[in-house]
Every structure is written in structure tokens, then in C-alpha cells.
Amino acid sequence: MKRTLRYLLLVAVLLLCIGPFLWQLSTSLKGVGEDIYSNPPRLFPAEPTVTNYTRVADVVPVWRFAFNSLLVAVANVLLNCVGAAMAGYALARLRFRGRRAALGAFVLSLLVPGEAIMISLFLMMRSLSLDDTLVAVVLPGAVAALNVLLMRNAFARQSRAVEEAALIDGATTWQRFSRIAVPSAGGTLAVVAILSFMFSWDDFLWPLIVLRNPENYTLTIGLNYLQGTFASDQRLVAAGTIIAVAPLLALFICLQRYFFRGAGEGAVKG
Amino acid sequence: MTARASRRTVRWHGRATPWLFLLPGLVVVVGFSLYPFVNTLILAFTDARVLGGGTFTGGENFTRMVDDPQFWTALRNSSLYVIGVVPPLVLLPLLLALLVQRQIPGIAFFRTAFYTPVVASMVVVGLIWTWMLDSRGLVNSVLEQLGLVTEPVPFLTDEWLLLISAMLVTVWKGLGYYMIVYLAALANVSRDLHEAAEMDGAGAFRRFVSVTVPAVRSTMVLVAALSAVAAFRVFSEVYILSGTSGGPGGADTTLVMLIRQVGIGLSGELGYSSALSLVLFILTLGLLLATMRLNRAEDTE
Numbered sequence: 001m002k003r004t005l006r007y008l009l010l011v012a013v014l015l016l017c018i019g020p021f022l023w024q025l026s027t028s029l030k031g032v033g034e035d036i037y038s039n040p041p042r043l044f045p046a047e048p049t050v051t052n053y054t055r056v057a058d059v060v061p062v063w064r065f066a067f068n069s070l071l072v073a074v075a076n077v078l079l080n081c082v083g084a085a086m087a088g089y090a091l092a093r094l095r096f097r098g099r100r101a102a103l104g105a106f107v108l109s110l111l112v113p114g115e116a117i118m119i120s121l122f123l124m125m126r127s128l129s130l131d132d133t134l135v136a137v138v139l140p141g142a143v144a145a146l147n148v149l150l151m152r153n154a155f156a157r158q159s160r161a162v163e164e165a166a167l168i169d170g171a172t173t174w175q176r177f178s179r180i181a182v183p184s185a186g187g188t189l190a191v192v193a194i195l196s197f198m199f200s201w202d203d204f205l206w207p208l209i210v211l212r213n214p215e216n217y218t219l220t221i222g223l224n225y226l227q228g229t230f231a232s233d234q235r236l237v238a239a240g241t242i243i244a245v246a247p248l249l250a251l252f253i254c255l256q257r258y259f260f261r262g263a264g265e266g267a268v269k270g
Numbered sequence: 271m272t273a274r275a276s277r278r279t280v281r282w283h284g285r286a287t288p289w290l291f292l293l294p295g296l297v298v299v300v301g302f303s304l305y306p307f308v309n310t311l312i313l314a315f316t317d318a319r320v321l322g323g324g325t326f327t328g329g330e331n332f333t334r335m336v337d338d339p340q341f342w343t344a345l346r347n348s349s350l351y352v353i354g355v356v357p358p359l360v361l362l363p364l365l366l367a368l369l370v371q372r373q374i375p376g377i378a379f380f381r382t383a384f385y386t387p388v389v390a391s392m393v394v395v396g397l398i399w400t401w402m403l404d405s406r407g408l409v410n411s412v413l414e415q416l417g418l419v420t421e422p423v424p425f426l427t428d429e430w431l432l433l434i435s436a437m438l439v440t441v442w443k444g445l446g447y448y449m450i451v452y453l454a455a456l457a458n459v460s461r462d463l464h465e466a467a468e469m470d471g472a473g474a475f476r477r478f479v480s481v482t483v484p485a486v487r488s489t490m491v492l493v494a495a496l497s498a499v500a501a502f503r504v505f506s507e508v509y510i511l512s513g514t515s516g517g518p519g520g521a522d523t524t525l526v527m528l529i530r531q532v533g534i535g536l537s538g539e540l541g542y543s544s545a546l547s548l549v550l551f552i553l554t555l556g557l558l559l560a561t562m563r564l565n566r567a568e569d570t571e
Contacts, residue, residue, distance in 0.1 A: 003374065006369065006372075006374070009369055010369065010370070010377075010380050013366065013369070013380075013384060014380060014383050014384070016442075017383055017384050017386060017387055017442075017445070017446070018383050018386055020398045020399065020402055021386065021390075021398065023398075023401075023402065023408055024398045024401065027401065037406045039406075039411045039414060039415070040411065040415050041408055041411045041412070079294070082294070083294040083295045083298065084295065086291045086292070086293075086294060086295065087291060087292050087294070087295030087296070089291055090288045090289075090291035090292045091292075094283055094287065094288040094291065096285070096288040096289075099288070102292055102296065105296060105299055105300060105304065106295070106299055108304065109299045109300075109303035109304055111555060111558075112303050112304070112307045112551065113499075113503055113550065113551065113554055115503045115505065115526045115529065115547070115550060116307070116310065116529075116547040116548070116550045116551040116554070117303065117306040117307050117309075117310055117547065118529070118530070118533075118547075119310070119313075119529065119530075119533035119534075119538075119540060119543045119544060119547060120306035120307070120309040120310045120313065120544065120547075121302065121306045122533075122534070123309070123540065124302075124305075124306060124309075139298070139302055140298070140302040140303070142294075142298045142302075143294055143295040143297075143298040143299065145299055145303070148295050148299075173283040173284075173287050173291075177291075198389065201391065202390070202391030202392065202393075203391075204391065204392060204393050204505075204506050205505050205506065205526070205530070208530075209530065209534060219391075220391050220393040220394075223393050223394065223397060224393060224510065224514070227397055227400070227510075227513070228513070228514065234401050234404075237397055237401070238401065240397075241394045241397050241398060244391065244393070244394050245389075245390045245391070245394045248389050248390065248391075249386065249389060249390070252382075252385070252386070252389045253382070256382055256385070259385065259389065260381075260385070260450050263385075263388070263447055263450040263451060264450060264451060264454045
């Protein structure tokens, strides 16, 4: 009896959480001839069709947007993994004058909200002639302070014994880092990669500020543009949002373990 | 390093090595976070514009702010957002975590499904709810079918309903994230305590208040801090749900929306926008310190 109640509650929350996504999917599959405003609403398309997905590509270069988003996300993942692992290793393992100051710089930047510096960042990108480029979208988040601290903690948890043995055998710092430390921090590195991909794929405000030419739009900005221009046809907007959300959902379903770990660690450290 | 040299001093690394490792990270953090912050600090006391300007004007931007009704509207909306969003985001995910905590068949599926809104971007979520809450959208159709309303509810066109709708979207998207945060904390709550309380005849509500809440209190403070800071910086939800307008006559403009609106474009007032950014930074930091102090005060009790 108690268990039945629990399942009933679970199903109710389930409908609340994924219902809106399914309604969007359903809208995107309804043909031009079908009334999407019908009352009572039709939950399922009468004749499911994918024409909205080709039509949306006719009105805005949605695949171009997706490609830009992918480019930005992949660059963000690579730069964050390499940059955060290197900095994290130095902070956790190497002894040098100025280490506290370096750590302080990363912690301090955690306290500066991106929204409070976006105007100044935009000015900077303009003076570097990088405004309205994808490089400008990537740069400010290329090595996130949070990721550096996550990697630092992962390296600090590792045993020193293997690295010390390698040191006696004459391994250089880079060899100890790349052959011993990094391979055993794979889990945290995966979390960093996932967080970076998600952050970059979903980012909206900064690309909105720095990008002007629709050629350079990422998916989030492109969707905003689509909504502004073709709001009258909800089928197209629905198809666009499905295109934007599908890759991340697929990634999430395959790698949920790391998403959950990211939420736990990101919250505690952030 | 030759064999002889390494025997004399087993050195971990050369002098420059740590800095080479730190270089990419420091360049990004100093160049694209700390430097722009200092620059914002300086610009806030000038009359810099996109076209010209840039002389030191002291506190003029701040006196202007005091007389700027737009600033007060934005501050009000961002503050209301914190007040409206933090209590449900502290409480509901905890209840949700308790609901999915027990290992019963299919629970992994439910946890995954509840996390889905977290993964989607706020733009996608905003557009989905724009369509759901449309005057002819699903929510209004259902309400009409149930006979609860005769006229469509103006969720997205009324000043206050729009703000409340945006808050609901924020809560909806945040539920799964904080649920996971709470699940990690609940894993450390001893089951014995629960069972002992149950034996003593404590009902579910009583056990929640006197066993669960004290055990996850520091996590609740953490969630309050995280969600408060995020709520004060709200942009995308309100921007998308209002169709980029900031509500009727801009009545729902938030502080971040105002910073962008003032600073961007050919007539962008960089000085004033930077002063607003500084206010945002100080209030965000204040919120963070206040919630942390709350935690410490309770610890010493």
C-alpha cells in the first residue's frame, strides 16, 4: 500500500518533469495541416511527420548553428581538460614559491560572477578584434576555475608512492603527470569533460552578447532568433528545440553516472 | 638530468616547471576573469561610452542610479526572484530526494528522468514553457477543459504572472540538480536513527522535522546559498518567457537584463553599466556571505 503510494507520486513527478519535453516533441511532429491549438488538446500527432525538421532548416541555418555549438563545445572540453589537469597537478603536487597566490587567483575568480564582467569582457574582445567570433565564445570559459579545483582535489587524493618511484627512475615532471597522475584521475577528468560540454552547449548570455552575425550563431542564440522571427509557427520552434536538446539528452543517458557525480562535486566545491 | 646529478639531489622538478603547468589556467583566469573585474571596477567611476567618453566622474554613476526608476525595478525583480525561488528550491528537492532514496525497482529510471530538465539549456526550457503557457497553449487548454477558467490565463503577458511563471520554470529546472545534491547528503544519515524514531511512534512528518532536517541542515544552507546567488543573477528565464522584451513596458526587467540593455549597442553606456555590474557583484557576494554566516551561527548554537 505504502509502496503503491510511492509509485503514484513518482509517476506524477515523472509526468511533470518530462511531460513538457514530450509535448514539445509531439508539437514538432504535427503536420502543417494539423491544428496545434485544438481544444481539447491532441496529445499525439494525427499523422506524424518530420517535415518540420526540414522546414526549420529552410528558414534558419539550424545545422550550421548545431555545427558551431559542437565546435565551441569540443574546444571547451579539450581546453578545460588539458588546462585544468595541468594547473590542478601543479597546485596539488609541485612545491614552489607563489603556490598559495596561484591557488588564490583561482578561488578569487570563482567569486566573480560572469554576469558582472560581461560588458568589460565584450570590450576586451572588441579591442582584440575577436568580437563576433567563436574564439571569443570559447576563451572566457576555456579553463574554468572550478575545474582546476576539482582536478587539484583529485590529484591530492592520489598516493604519492608510484610517482616517487618514477622520480627515482628518472621520470620527468611531465612524464609523471601524463603517464601516472592523469590516467588515475580518469573519473574526475570525465566529470570535468561532461561539465564543460554541458556548460558550453547550454550557454546563452555570453554568446548573445558577443555574436552578431547569424553565420556565427550557436544553437541557443539561433533558437532565440528563430523564436523572434518565426514565433507564429510553433511547430518550427518545437523542431528547433528538439534538435538542440537531443544530443545532450543522448549524452546524458549514456553517461549519467558522471553527470550525477558532477552535480555532487560541483555543488560542494562551488 | 645525468645519473650523478640525480643521485645528489632528487628534485621533483625545475624552477620554471610549476609555472609552465599553471600557464594556460592562469592566463584564462587572470586575463578573462580577474582583469575584466578590475576593469569593471575602474569603468564604474567613469562616463565611458561605446563612442567616446571615459573621464573620471567619481560617484556620479551611483547617484544617477539612485534616481533611476529602471534600476529600482530591476533590483526589485531580482530580489523578488531570490525570495520566490529559494524556499521551494531548498524544500522540494529534499522531499524529492526522500522519494527516490529507497532502492525500489525502477528507481534509477525515475532519478534519471527527474534530472532531464537540468541537462537541457535554459533557452530550450524557456521556449518549451513559452509554448506550454501560451494563451492557447497546453496549460490554458487543460485549465479550460477542467472548467477552472473561462478566459485564458495571461501567464506571459501580465507583469506579475510573468515573473511568477519564470520563477516556476527556474524551480522546475533546478529540482533534479538539488535532488542529487541532497541524495549525497542523505546517504550519510544513519538509518538507525530513523528506525529508532519510528519505534518510538514518531510519524513521517515528525521524523522529517526532527531526524532528516537536522541531519542535512548544512546541505540545506549550501542549497540556499547556491540557489540564492543563481536566482539573483537571473536572466534567461525572464528574457525568453517575455519574448526578449522584459515584460509589459519592461516591468519584469532583472538586474542582469538591465546591465546588458544599458551596456550593449552603439549607444552603450559602459560606465553606468559597469556601476550596475559592481552593484550586482556586491549584492551577490553579500548574499553568499549572509547564508554562510547563517550556517556558522547555527553551528555554534
